[in-house]
Amino acid sequence: MQLRLLLAALLATAVSPVLGCTLSLGTAGTLALSSDGTRLESSVAGGVAATFTVVNLSLGTATVTVSPPQLVAYPAGFGVGSASLAVAYSGSGVLGSVNQGYTGSTTQFSVPGLLSLAVLMNVNNRISNAAGFAAGTYQTRTVVTCSG
Amino acid sequence: MRGLRFCLLLAPLWISPASAADVTFSGTLTGICTLALSTPGTLGLTAGGVVSSTAGLPAVLSILSIGTNTLTVNPPVWVSTPGGYTAGTEVAEVAYSGLSGLGIANQAFTSSVTTRSISTLPLSLLTMNAQISNSLGFAAGAYQMKVVVTCS
Numbered sequence: 240m241q242l243r244l245l246l247a248a249l250l251a252t253a254v255s256p257v258l259g260c261t262l263s264l265g266t267a268g269t270l271a272l273s274s275d276g277t278r279l280e281s282s283v284a285g286g287v288a289a290t291f292t293v294v295n296l297s298l299g300t301a302t303v304t305v306s307p308p309q310l311v312a313y314p315a316g317f318g319v320g321s322a323s324l325a326v327a328y329s330g331s332g333v334l335g336s337v338n339q340g341y342t343g344s345t346t347q348f349s350v351p352g353l354l355s356l357a358v359l360m361n362v363n364n365r366i367s368n369a370a371g372f373a374a375g376t377y378q379t380r381t382v383v384t385c386s387g
Numbered sequence: 388m389r390g391l392r393f394c395l396l397l398a399p400l401w402i403s404p405a406s407a408a409d410v411t412f413s414g415t416l417t418g419i420c421t422l423a424l425s426t427p428g429t430l431g432l433t434a435g436g437v438v439s440s441t442a443g444l445p446a447v448l449s450i451l452s453i454g455t456n457t458l459t460v461n462p463p464v465w466v467s468t469p470g471g472y473t474a475g476t477e478v479a480e481v482a483y484s485g486l487s488g489l490g491i492a493n494q495a496f497t498s499s500v501t502t503r504s505i506s507t508l509p510l511s512l513l514t515m516n517a518q519i520s521n522s523l524g525f526a527a528g529a530y531q532m533k534v535v536v537t538c539s
Contacts, residue, residue, distance in 0.1 A: 259406070261406045262406045262407065262408040264408050264409075267411045268410070268411070268413075269412065269413065269414055270414030271414055272416060272453075274510070275451075275509055276451045276508070276509035276510045279414055279416075281412055286414070289410045289411070289412060291410060308412075311411070312413075316454075316507065362410050364410075368509075369509065370507070371451075371452070371453070371507040371508050372416055372507060373453065373454065374416050374417055374418040374454040374507075375415070376414070376415045376416075377413065377414050377415075378412065378413040379411070379413075380409050380410070380411050380412075381409070381410040381412075382408075382409055382410075383407065383408045383410055384406065384407040384408075385406045385407075386406075
């Protein structure tokens with residue numbers, strides 16, 4: 240009896256790191272200029288959304304937190320002070336879907352345990368600047384965390 | 388004790404490790420300048436006997452610039468005139484002014500080629516008037532003129 244319990248404990252301990260909430264990055268996103276030149280955005284023509292997958296194999300509900308984007312790189316001539324950033328995402332899993340329009344705030348959504356084995360998420364980023372965009376390379380980063 | 392063991396075994400399954408990911412986006416813009424005719428102008432005859440868009444409606448041009456570009460505006464030229472029209476001494480002039488954030492100085496009517504240096508601009512509008520005077524006056528009929536604008 241004691242041996243069985245010990246083996247069960249070892250098995251549970253070994254498996255538990257796997258049976259959590261994990262995020263897997265799919266593709267990085269691409270930003271493109273909006274037709275009016277005031278937005279650099281992944282959801283306009285020429286842009287590409289980023290993807291990631293949430294897998295929650297724990298018994299409990301996991302919480303996915305999506306932070307507002309940060310401007311990681313931009314050309315010297317860009318007036319970063321007047322720019323604003325926003326993130327949007329959508330996805331669907333076994334138990335339903337989640338859809339968040341563009342926001343500059345931290346948002347969260349819940350991923351139920353076990354039954355939602357994989358939730359594929361599409362993420363979009365947007366940089367808005369009424370004064371337009373200088374030539375050069377822009378890069379944004381959105382931090383996503385998942386905790387049980 | 389059996390219940391306690393059960394809880395201890397189950398606990399690792401409930402404790403989910405936190406996972407984090409950086410989702411990145413990137414895009415590169417090269418220097419461009421695009422021009423598009425938003426609204427063509429219409430011509431009319433002014434009280435002073437000049438065929439001008441000031442007696443009709445100005446044309447509206449949209450401009451989008453990334454980086455520093457040079458806008459060049461030429462005076463108008465005839466595209467078509469009626470059969471009875473005879474060109475005497477003509478003076479062709481163009482005038483323009485910026486709208487919607489286009490921060491270029493306004494240009495009064497001039498018969499010269501004018502240039503403006505423009506920096507990064509979102510989509511902005513430029514209203515444009517054109518006119519041609521003729522010492523021999525104007526015959527009845529349809530007139531069409533064009534103003535060539537370049538951005539490079």
